[in-house]
Amino acid sequence: MRKIDTRDFRRATRTTSREINRRIVLNLVRDHQPVSRADIARRMSIGRGVVTSIIQDLIDEGTIYEGATGHAARGRRPTMLYVRTQDRLVVAVDIRFSRTFVMLSDFAGTQIALESFETAFDPHALVVDLTSRIRRLLDAHGARGRCEGVGLVVPGMVERLTGRVLLAPQLGWRDVDVRDALAKGVGLPVQIENAPMACALAQMWLGQRGNTTDNFVYVTVSDGVGAGIVLNGQLIRGETNSAGEFGHIPLDTNGPQCLCGARGCWEAYTSNQATLSRYLGRELVPLWGGAVPHPAGGLTIEDLISRARAGDARASEAIVATGHYLGVGIGGIVNALNPSQVFLGGEITGAWDMIQPAVRAGILERALTPAGRKTPVVPEQMGGFPRLRGATALVAAPHFAAPRVA
Amino acid sequence: MRKIDTRDFRRATRTTSREINRRIVLNLVRDHQPVSRADIARRMSIGRGVVTSIIQDLIDEGTIYEGATGHAARGRRPTMLYVRTQDRLVVAVDIRFSRTFVMLSDFAGTQIALESFETAFDPHALVVDLTSRIRRLLDAHGARGRCEGVGLVVPGMVERLTGRVLLAPQLGWRDVDVRDALAKGVGLPVQIENAPMACALAQMWLGQRGNTTDNFVYVTVSDGVGAGIVLNGQLIRGETNSAGEFGHIPLDTNGPQCLCGARGCWEAYTSNQATLSRYLGRELVPLWGGAVPHPAGGLTIEDLISRARAGDARASEAIVATGHYLGVGIGGIVNALNPSQVFLGGEITGAWDMIQPAVRAGILERALTPAGRKTPVVPEQMGGFPRLRGATALVAAPHFAAPRVA
DNA sequence: CGATATTAGTTCGACAGTCGAACAAAATTG
DNA sequence: CAATTTTGTTCGACTGTCGAACTAATATCG
DSSP: OBOOOTTSOOOOOTTHHHHHHHHHHHHHHHHHOSBOHHHHHHHHTOOHHHHHHHHHHHHHHTSEEEEEEOOOSSSSOOEEEEEOOTTOEEEEEEEOSSEEEEEEEETTOOEEEEEEEEOOSSHHHHHHHHHHHHHHHHHHTTOTTTEEEEEEEESSEEOTTTOEEEEETTTTEEEEEOHHHHHHHHTSOEEEEEHHHHHHHHHHHHSOTTTOOSSEEEEEESSSEEEEEEETTEEOOOTTSOTTOGGGOBSBTTSSBOTTSSBSBHHHHHSHHHHHHHHHTOOOOOGGGSSOOOGGGGOOHHHHHHHHHTTOHHHHHHHHHHHHHHHHHHHHHHHHHOOSEEEEEEGGGGGHHHHHHHHHHHHHHHOOSHHHHTOOEEEOOTTOOHHHHHHHHHHHGGGTSOOOOO | OBOOOTTSOOOOOTTHHHHHHHHHHHHHHHHHOSBOHHHHHHHHTOOHHHHHHHHHHHHHHTSEEEEEEOOOSSSSOOEEEEEOOTTOEEEEEEEOSSEEEEEEEETTOOEEEEEEEEOOSSHHHHHHHHHHHHHHHHHHTTOTTTEEEEEEEESSEEOTTTOEEEEETTTTEEEEEOHHHHHHHHTSOEEEEEHHHHHHHHHHHHSOTTTOOSSEEEEEESSSEEEEEEETTEEOOOTTSOTTOGGGOBSBTTSSBOTTSSBSBHHHHHSHHHHHHHHHTOOOOOSTTSSOOOGGGGOOHHHHHHHHHTTOHHHHHHHHHHHHHHHHHHHHHHHHHOOSEEEEEEGGGGGHHHHHHHHHHHHHHHOOSHHHHTOOEEEOOTTOOHHHHHHHHHHHGGGTSOOOOO
16 A cells, blocks of 8 residues: 655556556566466456467567467467567676676576676776676677676665765775766666665565565675665665665674674674674774775685584684574564565575574564564575676566556 | 566556546645646646546545635636545544543544543453444444544554454453454444554654655654554555564663563663653563553653653653663664654653754764764654544545555 | 367457547636 | 637547457367
């Protein structure tokens, strides 16, 4: 039940009904391919005549295509329909602290090529570097005409309207334009988004079928702890595109020093650095204090997991403690937003088997309702490149989303 | 950008365009009345002919009516249009710990009659009592045929589908049917919702024009602390209608004992009982321990505010401390959801002038972004009966909401 | 093998809207 | 009183859904 904003609405024209039904048909093909016209008509409780006409539109437009005829027990065989994704390409870019990843993928999120290089901290230098690399990548795969855009994921705050990066502490960026500069360089439209929101988009649009609902939170744990929120099938961006900053919800205002200046933030208990610091018995070291940070003397969270698996009890303890605190925070999120499930991404999911019981115990401590206590927590499968898939979704999703109306 | 749920969608029929435009016209009349057909046509960038036809529909249906002709500098005078709200009535019911309030109001939320009586704790007895009182109220105002429904607000968890109250600790209710029993009794449709969500609905649908956005959080502070969340013009209910339970987000896991069993919940710092306990130097006493609770020996939060105004420094301190903790929690909400504003309801807003600086200071401590730090906090004006207005909105809003499509 | 039944997909006229232009109505201005 | 301006209505063209009739293709049965 949405309220109509009388200062910003879209009225229906004589083609609105068709636009709506066209999108529904497209999504039905996407979710049930291979599928026949007659089957779509049944699923929509609509005449087959209308489906014929809509499908013709979509074929002319090039978004779907006819495949081989299927098989039927009796009667005429159906002609199967598919969404055209294989030759509609996207360049996905994930800018991270140490390295930048560039992936060429199709609309379904299938990886075609992947490369990475050291991140240049100067934004201008990075854009120049990226531009030439993307050009080379597209040419190498003869993908110039088939690429529909670039999706760009950054570890920081993005201003939605202008595409500027307002603050990216890990990169030392402050109010920097990357989107428009890159768009100009590669001659393709560029969509930009922060990492947790991109991960949520990836889960919503490219998640495994059946595993995705339209009411979930995607928690990302790495250098920072953030979340992408999806409610009613919509990514929640907030008023200034900064929704989902759960990382600095306090667990204990007398707790460990957080890099944000406050004490006892969720992030100060659960970020990769926090876990490493707990293991090393050190305080967290501010990242953007000036010098380039060298987290935990070269020890990474993956190293820590390896040590734990090799039998280092103190490593295990540090990791399991993080799991417990993750659960406590997730319990709070469950209370606040009552999602149907919570996805968990980040390097720590490599130790999911170790932390799962602690995570669930943490949720039990905090979740108020019986339904909330049962909320499933699903770890990201390793090697899934959620941020890169999110970058792909940034470009592909608008072609499949419900038309805006009223 | 919403994803279409292919298991649950609404396709467009040949009347969908009309339904959409009809709702837009209705809302334009609502927001700009008195308004002429020609003016609506301009605001919608549509031909006047279409408006004529849609307006005729709405007049026939009885949702709007023609008033006197307006004035124009030149040319034919416009006939002004108004939404029919005066003789479309709603019975709003607010069930609270000690008393139950019943209000007869029109669709615009205007109060016609208001009465209250002591809450019977037995659900069945309360329903019987309510039924006869509502019948009497309707008869006394000759409102039988003009009443379109009953809105019921309860202090507890409501199961959306069945209308059952799953848990209302203050009333001692657990899995109780009130909606259907009351509907049967009064012969009218009954809508039920929990208090914070109803307050948010009231703000969204019946808030002062210009003061309301479609991206806000309504925080209610009374015996418990909860919130109603509105994002993208939609009330966020969550998967099992329990979204908005921010009351048990921890501020400090070693903090004061909360009634929920955990320690240091936001509620344990900011509820009316918490404020009173801080003043009295006592621990919180569990409400649903068995015996009927007698909060703080008869001292109420209103009393405390009076004492503070009369110069009781310890009362002031207790209240200002609550304000500070409220700000800290609101800062967390601002980080999590990035609303454009936060509304604050509850008895404590009677001391808004005293707590405002502390609230803002609390937000400053926690809010991460410059935009977030500026998020306005708006106190409920006293005597506004937000819960009762929310009950009205429960019945009235569906007539004005955007049609569900795709 | 041919008639029948069944399912897929197309075509077409009826109906429900929007779109835009022409028209009638009602006011002001010169 | 004529010209002008604005409001509101009417009507034919266009775009869509709706439903029934039609064609196409296949399996089954006597």
